[in-house]
Amino acid sequence: MFLKFLLRRLLYVIPMLFITTLIVFSLILLIPGDPVLAMLGDSATHEKIAELRQQLGLDQPVMLQYFHWLNNAIHGDLGRSIFTGQHVDEALMQTLSVTMQLVVVGMIFSIVGGIFFAVTSIYFPNSWMDYVARFFGTLGTAIPTFLVAMILIIFFSLKLNWLPATGFTSLIDGPGTFLKGIILPGFSLSLAGIAVITRHLRSSLLETMDADYVRTAYSKGVSRYRAIFKHSLQNAMLPVVTTIGLLFGTALGATVVVENIFAIPGMGQLVVNAIEQRDFTMVQGVVLVMIVMVIVINFITDIVYALLDPRIEY
Amino acid sequence: MSFKTIFQRLMAEKLAFISFIFLAILVIIALLAPYIAPYDPFKQDLSEVMSPPSAKHWLGTDGLGSDIFSQLLNGSQTAIKAALFAILLPLFIGVPLGTLSGYFGGIVDDIFMRIIDGIIAIPAIILALGITSALGVNLWNAMMAIGIIFTPQFARLARGQTLQIRSEPYVEAAKISGAGSVWIMVRHIIPNISPPIVVQASFNLSIAILIETTLSFLGLGAQAPDVSWGNLIQQGYSMIDMNPWMMVYPGIAILLTILAGNFLGDGLRVALDPKQKSS
Numbered sequence: 001m002f003l004k005f006l007l008r009r010l011l012y013v014i015p016m017l018f019i020t021t022l023i024v025f026s027l028i029l030l031i032p033g034d035p036v037l038a039m040l041g042d043s044a045t046h047e048k049i050a051e052l053r054q055q056l057g058l059d060q061p062v063m064l065q066y067f068h069w070l071n072n073a074i075h076g077d078l079g080r081s082i083f084t085g086q087h088v089d090e091a092l093m094q095t096l097s098v099t100m101q102l103v104v105v106g107m108i109f110s111i112v113g114g115i116f117f118a119v120t121s122i123y124f125p126n127s128w129m130d131y132v133a134r135f136f137g138t139l140g141t142a143i144p145t146f147l148v149a150m151i152l153i154i155f156f157s158l159k160l161n162w163l164p165a166t167g168f169t170s171l172i173d174g175p176g177t178f179l180k181g182i183i184l185p186g187f188s189l190s191l192a193g194i195a196v197i198t199r200h201l202r203s204s205l206l207e208t209m210d211a212d213y214v215r216t217a218y219s220k221g222v223s224r225y226r227a228i229f230k231h232s233l234q235n236a237m238l239p240v241v242t243t244i245g246l247l248f249g250t251a252l253g254a255t256v257v258v259e260n261i262f263a264i265p266g267m268g269q270l271v272v273n274a275i276e277q278r279d280f281t282m283v284q285g286v287v288l289v290m291i292v293m294v295i296v297i298n299f300i301t302d303i304v305y306a307l308l309d310p311r312i313e314y
Numbered sequence: 315m316s317f318k319t320i321f322q323r324l325m326a327e328k329l330a331f332i333s334f335i336f337l338a339i340l341v342i343i344a345l346l347a348p349y350i351a352p353y354d355p356f357k358q359d360l361s362e363v364m365s366p367p368s369a370k371h372w373l374g375t376d377g378l379g380s381d382i383f384s385q386l387l388n389g390s391q392t393a394i395k396a397a398l399f400a401i402l403l404p405l406f407i408g409v410p411l412g413t414l415s416g417y418f419g420g421i422v423d424d425i426f427m428r429i430i431d432g433i434i435a436i437p438a439i440i441l442a443l444g445i446t447s448a449l450g451v452n453l454w455n456a457m458m459a460i461g462i463i464f465t466p467q468f469a470r471l472a473r474g475q476t477l478q479i480r481s482e483p484y485v486e487a488a489k490i491s492g493a494g495s496v497w498i499m500v501r502h503i504i505p506n507i508s509p510p511i512v513v514q515a516s517f518n519l520s521i522a523i524l525i526e527t528t529l530s531f532l533g534l535g536a537q538a539p540d541v542s543w544g545n546l547i548q549q550g551y552s553m554i555d556m557n558p559w560m561m562v563y564p565g566i567a568i569l570l571t572i573l574a575g576n577f578l579g580d581g582l583r584v585a586l587d588p589k590q591k592s593s
Contacts, residue, residue, distance in 0.1 A: 019432030030448035038450075142572040144524055146531045146544075147565050150551050158554070253439035257528055272532055275447045283447040290440050298435070 005306060013299050020295065021073070024288045025066045028056070028280065039082050039280050055079060078285040083277040088285035091270060096289065099255050099266035101171055105182050106189030106251045106258075111244060113190060114197025115237075121198070122205045123228060133198055140195020145254045149188035149261045156184060166263035185262045189254050193247045200243050204236040211235075238309055245301025249294040323585035330581020333574035337519075340571060343387060344394035353381035355388045355541050364557050373563055376549065386563055388541040392530075393523045393571060396457045400522035401515045403461030404468035409511060411465075412472030413499055417480060427473065433466040442525055446534050453542070456535040460522050471514055475507035509586035513579050520575030527568055543568050 031038050036052050056079075057065050072078070078088035121133035157165035163184050169177040208214060209232050217231045259268035267286050274282035325331050343350070353371075358378040365375045373382040415423045433441070445459035479485060480503070488498050529535035530544030543564040550561030 015428055016432055016435060019429055020435060023433060023436070024444065027444045027448045030445060032449065138573070138576070142520065142576055143569055144528055144531075144572075146528060147547065147568065150547070150561065154554060154558070249435075249437040249440075253437035256439060256443065257532065260532060271443055272534065275443060275451065275534055278447075280447060283444060287440055287444040291436050294437060295435055 006303065009299060009302055013295060016295055017292065020291050021070055021288065022066060024284060024291060025069055027284060027287075029062070031280070035280070039278055041278070052082065073288065078288070079281040081274075081279050081282045083274070083279040083282070088282055091282065092267065092285055092289055095265060095267045095270050098168060098170065098264060099252075099259070099268060101178075102182065102185055102189065102255055102258065102264060102266060103248070103251050105186035106254075107193065107244070107248060109186050109190035110193025110197055110247060110251070113194035114201060114240075117194065117198040118201035118205060119228065119233065121202050122209065123224070133202065137195050137199040137202070140191045140193075140198070143191065145188055145192065145257045146261060148191050149185070149258055152184045152188055153261070168262070168264040168266075185258045185264060188258050188261075189251050192254070193251060196243060196247060197240060201236060201240050204239050205232060208232045208236045238305070241305050241308060242301060245298050245304075248297045248301075252290055252294060320585055324581055327581035327584055329577045330585070333577040333581070336570065336574045337578065340390055340574075341394055344391040347387040347391045351381075351384035351387045353384040355385040356380060356539065364553075367559075374557065374559065376553070376557075376560055382546075382560060382563060385541050385546055386543070386567060389543040389546055389564060390567065392453060392536050392540055392542045393526060393568075396453075396460060396526035397519045397522045397575075399457040400460040400464050400525075401518055403458075404464040404518075405511070405515065408465040408468030409472045409504070412469035412474075413476050413503055413507070415469070416473035416476030417495065417499055417503065419477075423473070427470070430466040430470050430473075433463075434470065438463050438521065438525060439528065442529060443534070446529065451534050451537065453530075453536040453540045456526060456529045459529075460525050463525075464518050464522070467518075468511060468514065471511055472507055475510060476503055479503060479506050509582075512586060513583045516575055516579035516582055520572040520579075523568065523571055523575070 028035055036049055036056070036058065037044070040048055040052060053059065057068050060068070076089050078092070080087055081091065117133035117136055121130045124130055153165045156163045164181050165184070168181055168185075171178045205228070209227070211232075214227055214231050217227050222231070255266060256268035256271060258264070259266045260272055263269075267290065271283055271286040273279075274286065324334065358380055359375065360378070362371070362375050363378065365371055367374045371381050371383065373386065376382055376385070411426070415426045441463050442456070442459040445462055446455050449455035449458060485498060485502055488502055493501075526535055527542060527544035527547070530542035531548050532544075533548070536542035536545055546564040547561050547568075550557070550559075550564065553560055
């Protein structure tokens with residue numbers, strides 16, 4: 001039964017991947033004028049122009065170009081960087097793990113922070129904690145990531161000198177330095193997520209706290225603590241699971257900003273440098289990988305949701 | 315509901331109404347920026363580098379002696395331009411497409427919606443990067459990218475709403491009385507699907523400014539002679555030791571504008587919903 005459900009979801013994901021890859025590919029059609037000249041600049045030699053034209057297969061019909069490109073992409077060949085000549089997939093492999101570490105830390109902060117604020121806001125209604133939680137819920141989505149990052153750097157790096165403002169050490173290379181370096185970027189990344197989860201979980205908790213089974217638990221003499229943690233929270237978390245899945249995409253997008261501010265050598269820094277160097281194949285590669293990651297995560301979220309919710313019949 | 319009732323209901327939502335006034339003033343400032351700005355935002359005065367706020371320079375000057383207040387005013391123009399474009403393009407392309415798709419349904423609608431779902435699945439900033447990279451880096455292209463991102467959202471919203479009211483008695487009645495499809499859509503459907511679209515437009519105003527300032531901050535949006543609050547923050551950050559206020563002013567401007575858009579959206583949602591009692 002579950003397998004059938006899985007297959008059905010997969011049947012939804014495949015056309016999705018098809019369409020999004022088509023969109024990423026079609027970006028090349030947006031380039032004004034001759035894309036090869038736009039990529040290489042006016043000073044390019046005839047040989048270089050001919051070579052790139054051949055690499056992109058621009059003399060073929062568009063759909064054929066797309067299938068050719070897709071076929072190569074599936075086999076891990078995303079072409080070569082126009083600027084450095086490096087294989088795009090190599091550059092991606094080097095930066096992917098960095099970005100993933102950052103996103104995972106950001107997501108952990110978002111989830112922990114979101115649950116903390118939502119629960120304290122419900123546990124102590126109309127207290128200062130409640131107001132702080134609601135304040136965070138409103139402000140978190142209104143403040144741009146780059147502003148959060150800079151405010152954090154100013155206070156925690158420049159004024160207090162507690163945490164480094166730039167640089168990155170991989171978790172495997174040194175867990176201690178990794179933790180020190182990842183706190184500020186991770187928190188910058190997570191603020192919007194904390195806000196969204198807080199708001200969503202708070203309203204979801206308010207609903208379940210009013211549900212019959214929680215009132216029954218109360219009437220049996222269960223404490224407020226138990227009512228929230230044993231009866232309410234589990235059910236209230238369910239709709240939030242989908243939100244968390246969607247937040248992953250937002251966090252991935254925000255790495256572009258955070259990596260550039262904190263000088264973290266991930267995909268976000270790669271893509272901004274590539275845009276500045278007019279390195280279109282590199283940009284295309286990064287965008288493609290990011291989108292595929294988002295779709296895969298959303299697919300996993302759907303599955304997790306179905307597994308967690310006993311009411312869903314496959 | 316008439317405009318008057320909507321306006322009265324919006325006035326009852328205090329925070330939303332204040333936000334509305336704030337945004338209206340901002341639009342006026344943006345329109346008049348070149349005329350009311352005391353200085354040319356790029357005029358350098360090396361005798362007054364990094365001067366503190368004074369009667370001559372209300373918010374002080376930057377590292378090249380340019381007036382920060384004038385830059386801020388010109389930045390508002392960029393923000394409002396980006397926001398307006400990000401709302402108008404989806405409104406004039408996304409809404410008609412979504413309405414048509416929802417009204418006629420069928421296989422075209424199915425394919426159309428799959429494409430829309432595909433575009434929406436892509437995180438906004440990532441798509442914006444892809445589009446600006448293809449179009450070339452400047453303010454106009456950044457605005458174009460934001461507009462392209464919002465268009466499918468509006469199309470999906472319009473389509474969903476159209477599906478809901480397509481079989482309402484008044485639409486059926488219009489059909490039976492021989493009204494043409496275009497007439498029905500323009501006269502009956504679009505007016506009735508507009509409330510949620512207006513609410514979404516208000517929230518998108520915030521998101522558009524968020525994306526515009528982010529792109530400009532990264533150096534991928536507004537380029538001189540356009541001024542963006544994102545650029546100003548980036549410049550302020552590089553001079554943080556000398557004049558931290560340079561970052562604070564544009565930061566506050568961005569924050570207030572985005573908050574206003576969000577509050578207005580919340581308020582409009584209540585004001586435009588006939589079922590909801592105004593609080």
